Amino acid sequence: MSYAIETVNLTHYYSKGTVQQVAAINDVNLQIEKGELVGIIGHTGSGKSTLISHFNGLLKPDSGKVLVDGEDIWKNKETLRQSRFKVGLCFQYPEYQLFEETVYKDIAFGPKNMKLSEAEIKERVLRAAEFTGVKPEHLGKSPFDLSGGEKRRAAIAGVMSMEPQVLIFDEPAAGLDPKGRKDLVELIKNYRKQTGSTVIIVSHSMEDIAGMADRIIVMNNSTVAMQGSVDEVYSRGDELRSMGLNVPEITEIFAKLRAKGINVPANVYTVEQGENILRTLLKGGAAV
Amino acid sequence: MIRDITIGQYYPGKSVLHRLDPRMKLILTFGLIVVIFLCKSFFSLGLIALTAVFAAIISRVPAKMILKSLKPIVIILLFTAVLNIIYTEGGTVYFEKWGIAITEKGINTAIFTMIRIVSLVVISSLLTYTTTPTMLTDAIERLLSPLKIFKIKVHTLAMMMTLALRFIPTLIEEIDRIMNAQKARGADLESGGLVQRAKALVPIFIPLMVSAFRRAYELAFAMTCRCYTGGEGRTRMKQMKLKFRDFAALFFLVAVTAGVIFLNIKFEAVI
Ligand SMILES: Nc1ncnc2c1ncn2[C@@H]1O[C@H](COP(=O)(O)OP(=O)(O)O)[C@@H](O)[C@H]1O
Ligand SMILES: [Mg+2]
Numbered sequence: 001m002s003y004a005i006e007t008v009n010l011t012h013y014y015s016k017g018t019v020q021q022v023a024a025i026n027d028v029n030l031q032i033e034k035g036e037l038v039g040i041i042g043h044t045g046s047g048k049s050t051l052i053s054h055f056n057g058l059l060k061p062d063s064g065k066v067l068v069d070g071e072d073i074w075k076n077k078e079t080l081r082q083s084r085f086k087v088g089l090c091f092q093y094p095e096y097q098l099f100e101e102t103v104y105k106d107i108a109f110g111p112k113n114m115k116l117s118e119a120e121i122k123e124r125v126l127r128a129a130e131f132t133g134v135k136p137e138h139l140g141k142s143p144f145d146l147s148g149g150e151k152r153r154a155a156i157a158g159v160m161s162m163e164p165q166v167l168i169f170d171e172p173a174a175g176l177d178p179k180g181r182k183d184l185v186e187l188i189k190n191y192r193k194q195t196g197s198t199v200i201i202v203s204h205s206m207e208d209i210a211g212m213a214d215r216i217i218v219m220n221n222s223t224v225a226m227q228g229s230v231d232e233v234y235s236r237g238d239e240l241r242s243m244g245l246n247v248p249e250i251t252e253i254f255a256k257l258r259a260k261g262i263n264v265p266a267n268v269y270t271v272e273q274g275e276n277i278l279r280t281l282l283k284g285g286a287a288v
Numbered sequence: 289m290i291r292d293i294t295i296g297q298y299y300p301g302k303s304v305l306h307r308l309d310p311r312m313k314l315i316l317t318f319g320l321i322v323v324i325f326l327c328k329s330f331f332s333l334g335l336i337a338l339t340a341v342f343a344a345i346i347s348r349v350p351a352k353m354i355l356k357s358l359k360p361i362v363i364i365l366l367f368t369a370v371l372n373i374i375y376t377e378g379g380t381v382y383f384e385k386w387g388i389a390i391t392e393k394g395i396n397t398a399i400f401t402m403i404r405i406v407s408l409v410v411i412s413s414l415l416t417y418t419t420t421p422t423m424l425t426d427a428i429e430r431l432l433s434p435l436k437i438f439k440i441k442v443h444t445l446a447m448m449m450t451l452a453l454r455f456i457p458t459l460i461e462e463i464d465r466i467m468n469a470q471k472a473r474g475a476d477l478e479s480g481g482l483v484q485r486a487k488a489l490v491p492i493f494i495p496l497m498v499s500a501f502r503r504a505y506e507l508a509f510a511m512t513c514r515c516y517t518g519g520e521g522r523t524r525m526k527q528m529k530l531k532f533r534d535f536a537a538l539f540f541l542v543a544v545t546a547g548v549i550f551l552n553i554k555f556e557a558v559i
Pocket of ligand 1: 014015022023043044045046047048049050051
């Protein structure tokens with residue numbers, strides 16, 4: 001079986017041929033399995049956004065290849081077009097892409113570009129709206145009349161309605177309050193559970209990703225610095241720190257507890273997990 | 289990438305031209321442009337061309353950059369040259385067929401106009417190469433400040449110009465971002481006829497407008513918070529003072545003008 005997305009020696013320069021030429025990503029080789037939920041982390045400027053913009057052909061590689069579903073997306077015009085529909089990309093601050101008169105029409109923009117039938121479009125819009133929690137009474141409203149959080153949901157629905165095989169979120173929680181973040185994580189988890197599609201989440205917040213990713217890819221200086229399961233990556237705290245990243249605060253707290261001789265596990269990445277362990281500990285039970 | 293377009297083509301440097309008072313540079317540029325149109329003979333025009341070359345050399349802006357500023361006008365140059373050759377008649381006839389005559393006067397006029405346009409572009413692009421847009425608007429504000437007596441809000445106009453220039457790169461970045469977001473939703477910006485393409489711009493244009501207004505409000509708010517109330521009673525951080533070199537430059541302009549007038553009288557006019 002082919003990978004959902006595969007890159008082969010992928011390299012991209014910005015401002016090519018000028019003095020400011022920089023390799024934003026350099027010789028990246030990645031495989032993303034179908035149905036996987038992958039987190040991509042890295043400090044600002046490490047090349048995350050550039051990398052994912054190659055997955056649906058928004059950027060053309062300067063060298064190397066991008067394979068979606070085993071097919072080189074730059075083979076011809078049709079493969080490129082198909083890659084846009086197979087790989088849905090939800091940019092940072094997606095609410096700034098809203099433009100239609102009504103929320104409904106905006107969510108329908110993608111499916112319409114796919115040349116689907118009216119009935120199919122309607123079905124998809126309603127499904128995406130339900131997934132993202134866009135209220136039915138908002139569908140007829142102008143997207144500019146919604147609140148910030150509601151706009152974000154509507155915009156995410158606009159990408160989800162294309163029902164791509166791979167859905168990518170670039171910093172989806174940026175600018176949201178803690179509740180908004182939590183809701184969003186739930187939303188993504190839910191979407192994954194129900195559709196079984198491949199999901200890629202780009203973030204520099206380790207906490208958000210820890211709770212949901214099957215695998216983590218760490219970008220540093222335009223290349224892939226590490227990849228592996230959450231445990232594997234987060235156990236290398238010192239290396240992460242040297243790349244300008246931090247392990248989640250809760251992990252730090254547990255490391256300190258361990259240093260004090262309290263018998264708690266080291267692999268705690270979310271507050272929820274930590275809370276459960278502490279509760280059992282306080283009740284006198286053994287830590288799991 | 290749309291971002292690679294350069295606007296406000298300042299070329300950083302420390303040459304005499306860079307250090308010249310921007311007000312004086314504006315006056316010099318306009319002065320020279322007027323003088324270019326006073327030229328009548330090849331000799332006076334030659335003096336201007338020499339001046340342009342001289343200014344380009346002392347500006348230390350690489351020749352490559354200056355040629356780049358000429359690139360957009362190549363078509364116009366060729367076009368005017370052809371028109372001049374075809375439509376101007378007089379003097380020795382070199383070629384005549386199909387009702388088209390190529391004459392000595394036609395060729396002279398064509399060459400003359402070409403040199404004139406090139407000098408014009410070189411001189412005015414030297415102004416923008418050696419002066420930052422902010423310095424330029426600042427200079428315009430000061431030069432126009434006498435208009436205040438006619439109740440024209442010179443400061444406001446200059447501030448608007450500065451802000452507009454400042455936001456060009458930001459808006460270009462924004463367009464880039466929005467275009468990518470809509471392309472990711474399958475928007476097709478490249479194919480179709482004129483109407484279809486114009487329609488395809490709607491998903492770009494509306495978010496752009498929305499964000500431009502949002503930015504404008506935010507900026508106005510931020511400026512108010514920092515007690516900006518317009519030009520009234522504002523002092524400046526950077527004072528402009530005319531120095532010796534500025535007067536020397538002015539003298540240079542006067543000398544060139546005198547030279548042009550002298551050569552105009554002394555030699556036969558081309559046009
Ligand atoms: N459009 C662009 N033009 C020039 N340089 C860019 C552009 N976009 C990003 N870069 C540069 O490429 C590098 C990687 O950027 P990016 O992929 O946005 O990183 P991240 O998403 O990890 O913050 C950075 O050094 C950034 O400055
Ligand atoms: Mg980014």
